[in-house]
Amino acid sequence: MEIAVLGTGGGARAHIARLAGLGHDVHVGTRDPEATLARTEPDMMGNPPFGTWLADHPGVELHTFAEAAARAPELVVNGIDGRNAVAALSAAEKQLAGKTLADYAVPYLYHPDVEHPWPTPWGTMPRLDPCDTDSLAERIQRALPRTKVVKAFVTQEQDTVVDPQAVNGGDHTMFVAGDHADAKAAVIDLLRAYGWTDILDLGPLVSARGMEMYAHMHSAIGFALGFGTPFGIKVVR
Amino acid sequence: MEIAVLGTGGGARAHIARLAGLGHDVHVGTRDPEATLARTEPDMMGNPPFGTWLADHPGVELHTFAEAAARAPELVVNGIDGRNAVAALSAAEKQLAGKTLADYAVPYLYHPDVEHPWPTPWGTMPRLDPCDTDSLAERIQRALPRTKVVKAFVTQEQDTVVDPQAVNGGDHTMFVAGDHADAKAAVIDLLRAYGWTDILDLGPLVSARGMEMYAHMHSAIGFALGFGTPFGIKVVR
Numbered sequence: 001m002e003i004a005v006l007g008t009g010g011g012a013r014a015h016i017a018r019l020a021g022l023g024h025d026v027h028v029g030t031r032d033p034e035a036t037l038a039r040t041e042p043d044m045m046g047n048p049p050f051g052t053w054l055a056d057h058p059g060v061e062l063h064t065f066a067e068a069a070a071r072a073p074e075l076v077v078n079g080i081d082g083r084n085a086v087a088a089l090s091a092a093e094k095q096l097a098g099k100t101l102a103d104y105a106v107p108y109l110y111h112p113d114v115e116h117p118w119p120t121p122w123g124t125m126p127r128l129d130p131c132d133t134d135s136l137a138e139r140i141q142r143a144l145p146r147t148k149v150v151k152a153f154v155t156q157e158q159d160t161v162v163d164p165q166a167v168n169g170g171d172h173t174m175f176v177a178g179d180h181a182d183a184k185a186a187v188i189d190l191l192r193a194y195g196w197t198d199i200l201d202l203g204p205l206v207s208a209r210g211m212e213m214y215a216h217m218h219s220a221i222g223f224a225l226g227f228g229t230p231f232g233i234k235v236v237r
Numbered sequence: 238m239e240i241a242v243l244g245t246g247g248g249a250r251a252h253i254a255r256l257a258g259l260g261h262d263v264h265v266g267t268r269d270p271e272a273t274l275a276r277t278e279p280d281m282m283g284n285p286p287f288g289t290w291l292a293d294h295p296g297v298e299l300h301t302f303a304e305a306a307a308r309a310p311e312l313v314v315n316g317i318d319g320r321n322a323v324a325a326l327s328a329a330e331k332q333l334a335g336k337t338l339a340d341y342a343v344p345y346l347y348h349p350d351v352e353h354p355w356p357t358p359w360g361t362m363p364r365l366d367p368c369d370t371d372s373l374a375e376r377i378q379r380a381l382p383r384t385k386v387v388k389a390f391v392t393q394e395q396d397t398v399v400d401p402q403a404v405n406g407g408d409h410t411m412f413v414a415g416d417h418a419d420a421k422a423a424v425i426d427l428l429r430a431y432g433w434t435d436i437l438d439l440g441p442l443v444s445a446r447g448m449e450m451y452a453h454m455h456s457a458i459g460f461a462l463g464f465g466t467p468f469g470i471k472v473v474r
Contacts, residue, residue, distance in 0.1 A: 118443045131368060172471075204356075206362075218447075220414070224438060236409040
């Protein structure tokens with residue numbers, strides 16, 4: 001299957017490698033492919049330059065966001081950072097029309113004037129924008145009414161999303177939310193291919209608010225366990 | 238042990254009954270004991286009038302917030318609703334000084350003009366205030382600097398908090414956060430008495446932001462499982 005992944009960060013790389021390993025043709029989208037390949041420094045999360053990573057992953061193609069989306073007939077994974085996602089996706093609205101967009105972006109607002117800083121291993125916790133009365137996923141859906149947005153992946157570690165068995169044999173829960181049943185079914189199919197066995201449909205896309213706002217709890221749990229410790233969240237019932 | 242529970246809602250009743258069952262002397266605080274006992278209608282969450290409930294729980298005493306706090310030498314549980322908590326606790330600042338305050342309030346703002354309503358079985362989802370850049374627990378701590386605030390309980394169902402074994406034999410996780418190690422230890426002792434075996438210390442009180450913001454995810458999970466279905470959250474690692 002031809003699948004597009006928009007973004008070149010750590011989460012996007014996890015999806016790209018796993019999808020390629022599952023035998024899919026992966027089309028990677030970035031704002032400016034030449035600029036992305038010209039980078040020689042690690043990104044803000046410490047990931048090595050994408051060009052270095054790409055050299056180890058033959059067969060993966062780098063395009064603009066719109067070109068990558070155009071090459072995927074059904075399924076696009078959105079890993080564009082939260083601050084730029086709506087604008088970048090809107091510019092590819094035509095190429096995304098009619099398709100499923102599996103969105104895992106967190107709407108972090110990196111801003112030096114955050115009130116009451118929350119210390120983290122990398123400085124302070126960014127605030128979320130939007131938050132509580134809206135979500136990034138809903139903003140994307142409103143900006144792209146012809147696309148079927150599904151919020152997923154966001155509540156688990158990036159590496160765990162594509163390899164759930166790595167944590168406690170896979171005995172934890174993945175959530176999805178969206179307003180289009182067929183799009184949720186497509187994302188659930190992908191999750192089952194990744195190895196997820198407990199997938200809970202949280203209903204309409206408005207539930208993405210809770211999924212995005214869980215980011216702070218996720219971070220707090222990660223700090224408590226020791227930064228970098230793999231973990232998952234399970235709904236026990 | 239003499240323990241105070243401030244509040245008369247569903248969560249407070251769960252704590253009161255469980256603490257009494259564990260052999261503690263429970264002093265219940267309410268804004269106006271006479272007014273609370275005079276009520277004949279269910280509260281906004283559908284709980285029967287507190288006077289009716291109290292008649293089935295002999296030995297439980299009803300006082301003002303300040304009186305109940307004064308009778309507990311060490312430990313006070315805060316179940317005053319989020320909108321009124323800071324003001325009501327500030328009025329009992331003297332009686333709470335030097336004590337541990339285990340706070341489980343959610344700062345819901347019930348307001349008819351919520352943007353982008355989130356349908357729920359009871360109408361729409363209330364927004365949170367504060368949210369993201371502050372938390373109710375931190376506000377309480379700033380208002381009562383002589384009290385040791387611990388955020389706890391808030392991420393699980395009220396009945397599950399006091400009886401964790403009722404869900405999957407108790408195999409799920411309780412979180413605590415606070416700036417005072419001795420106060421967290423006291424709350425953890427109480428949690429162990431309730432039956433909790435997996436208690437994760439999320440560090441400083443700033444982590445209460447994530448715990449309070451998890452409320453939306455908690456609601457979404459509850460709606461997905463069927464409103465009223467007992468469940469818990471477990472950190473799998």
